[in-house]
Amino acid sequence: AVPERLTPNVPGTHSYTISPNAEWAFHTFTSFEVPPAFDVVHLPDHKVMRKTVDNAAVAERAKPLSGGPAEFVKVAAGNGLVVDAWLMKPPDFDPAKKYALIVYVYSEPAGQTTADRWPSMFIRALTSAGYLVASFDNQGTPAPRGREWRKIVYGNVGQLSSQQQAAALQSLEKTHPYIDPKRVGVWGWSGGGTETLDLMFRYPDVYSVGVSVASVPDQRLYDTIYQERYLGLPQDSPKAYEQSSAINFASGLRGDLLVMHGSGDDNVHFQGFELLVNKLLSLGKQFDMRVYPGRTHSISEGKGTTQDVYTNILGYFEDHLPPGASNAPAH
Template identity: 55%
Template structure:
């Protein structure tokens, strides 16, 4: 078997193997599952009475590659999985299969998620075993009433084939989502009685607190309110124990139960900074845990050592471009750094239950990721799990000269972080063209001291060709600089980003005489493609050449959860949607523009690019365009596609933004 993924049973006697996988939108989440029993020596009876070492395929007579999200019951005697939008439980002793739901269809989804929940809330695996293995809690979606978006494949068959997706665009109807609990032996579902219209709220998380209680996070449609709800698995009765609110939006973070499930750890920006709180199950005011000497953000919870009384988390109070492990007493106190001070850069951790060991990943802008096992809290290396020495040696000449990080003021007391790459033959007495790489939206930073993989190597190649390549994080990106920094763009995404990107270029050109103001290009993908358009249309005297990949020219064409989170609903913010959408400023285009899109993009639809093309034609604006048939948002499907995309981008800059110092 070619193994794509695996999981051990809790007692270590069985291995669940995922193979023969298929992509469902973005990830390979559908395939075949096998169970290997290793509980006895060959020839002896296994843990469930079967032959030891027996490799058994799950699913009975299910079609090939049709199972999703299989997982062991807590006692490892059964496996539950999703097939064709229904949930099943299969016994491992006799492989008897019990359906827990039967209404799954194209519009009724059990145990997994609809398109927008998967994309924007990260919900794919949509069911949970209870701790005692007696019940399963699951998401149920009714997508009837959600408008269908049709993707057209013109190339693979003699006549076009159509793929129809229930896709809620901003301001339109969502799926009705609810959470049910059903016996693992089958029977009627008990529905959690969550408040509000299920099409006007979001159920953003689901966890068992104990074998009789589920915890849920419910967002309102505007996503500026998050309620922690507890549901009685037997009756469906729901109680709200905590509410978090914001003038902009609230972020959804994983729940962590502590103190024998009597409390939860919760990240909130209620103070103006993302801080860690303890929330009691019986209600009341939350208790602040992270009591910094100076204001700082908690980036994410990494693990809990409840016996020792510690919680571990990522933070970087002194620099928004780095990530370090900290810990603080569960009783509250001043956080202390765990990551050694002599290892600047970006650190990530997968901490074992109990907090004694962790898989540690470390990288820098010019240093590929290394992985090792460390003992906590001393951060003592236990075992190296990767050897990147050959890769580092091969890259030694490529990553020279080293990256330069900088800070640049853009007015109003605002300073932005950035990085800059120069050619190895750089001559400070000459003027060089600049390529700005932009994202600029609330979903991601581009300026971090971390390894960037192939795209970073592309930027290195462009620098070596004779460009200054740089990137700047404008306000509104998710840097750990406080809620005001991140949420200043609420209701106006697209305006501030282009303004601050242009201001950064102007300020840097004033600071550095080697920047050629007449040769400044910009490029980005997805939200970065949108900001490329905004920069080219709104600041044509700053940016002369742009490459916009998979952009959102009109924000009303994107999905409900993402766009409404940051912009509100269109009917309540019509002017904000207009001003944030580059299509309404296309008359400002003066320079050279290349638009790139995949016609099979299920995420950011090619529809938006087609509308922009029509607008540019109407305005008589010359532009260039490349369409990749049937490729999705990452434009990676098909042999040779990825190198073709990057050669296209490079060629466009080389042709229209002449390289080299002058």
């Protein structure tokens, strides 16, 4: 039988909570340019019976923060692999000039960053400050690209993802000459914080500034239901854990690195952060750190905390990776 589309033919991300009798649903729609909108629909005709939340005004207010819509692209990531990516530009963007680029990364099997859905407003805060911002999905992320795409990361978490992330970035630089390859930063949270460490440690010639939030520097210290799913048992796969742990490559750090963590993190325990700090100290590496007493994995508890986190991420990039355009060298 020919597949029949049941959802609206509108590009973006649709999600549903369907009633027990399958006649009604709470429907959510979002895309990169459209903040989440919520309505009640009748099924199967998808007739909208009531709009519950409409965030169209948010989209209008956000428009001046970036230079036009995001550019969705496919880029080479080595060994014949092509991955999805997006690129956002600052206001008053001039393609004849060169810009600093910040990569927003996650890279873990638990999530993807290149789906067509409304991104964090902090992404637009970065473009508003004068940066290009990009993101890539390496193999292993939950993109609908088949079994091999997902399974290939078994026993090889940080090594493969960082290799593909770096290769994808360099491909984007070649096809977009207004990216300044000497001014590239990277940041991420949780698994993205871990990947930030991997990229800063393993590819110091590619990334010059990194901000790692709530990372897992040593894979042996994360919870069993997640880590053993992708790396096996530590006693059976010591090499896999060793090669997949960013802390074991900390000697490669040459750029500017800020690490941030909540001391009350009940997901990614503070012990790993302490091991990382001690490792960097033992190697004589200069770095910056910011600790939030008692905060959990979201580092959101307490008055002023969230503002402080994001102000310091942006501020660190502004201090070590100045934003804005520079004149491209004459050919």
